[in-house]
Amino acid sequence: MTQRTAREKMLAGETYNIFDPELVARRQRVKGLLRAFNRADGEPERLDILRQLLGRVGEGSLIEPPFHCSYGENTYLGDHVFLNSTCTILDNNEVRIGDHVMLGPVVQIYTAIHPLQAAVRNQGWETTKPVTVEEGVWVAGGAILLPGVTIGRHAVVGAGAVVVESVPADTVVAGNPARVIREIE
Secondary structure, eight states: OOOOOHHHHHHHTOOEETTOHHHHHHHHHHHHHHHHHHHOOSHHHHHHHHHHHSSEEOTTOEEOSSEEESOSTTEEEOTTOEEOTTEEEEOSSOEEEOTTOEEOTTOEEEOEEOOSSHHHHHTTEEEEOOEEEOTTOEEOTTOEEOTTOEEOTTOEEOTTOEEOSOBOTTEEEETTTTEEEEEOO
């Protein structure tokens, strides 16, 4: 039986080590692409870099710099997605963003889960869970989406919300932790 790579374990949500040489090399490559993206003057140049960086960039999608991510290749943008400035996507697992999604400034999406035990955490061990943002969602500025959540179709996540559980479709959530405050008709 072939042993799984750290990357394969990472994407499967199994325990893996972030200091694995292949993962370190992938993150270094991403840092170079992000520097180029964040310094680029025009949209055509930024789009070309995004296509090298991300797993998918849908038609009409736009990311305002600065932008930050861990691996890039694990992030998939649908069509007509807009990420405002200073968004961070720590895509150690897949992050799937549906069509017509808007993320406000300083939105953060996390997929990594660190152990509670300091000695294990300090050695670089962690697990991951994917994050999904379905079609037509608006995530307002400063919101944080934690590992394993799904934001249902057409939902709205209020500014500064910390989403720790999946959000039902057609609802508005706000607060820390985020809670449903109303349904959208």
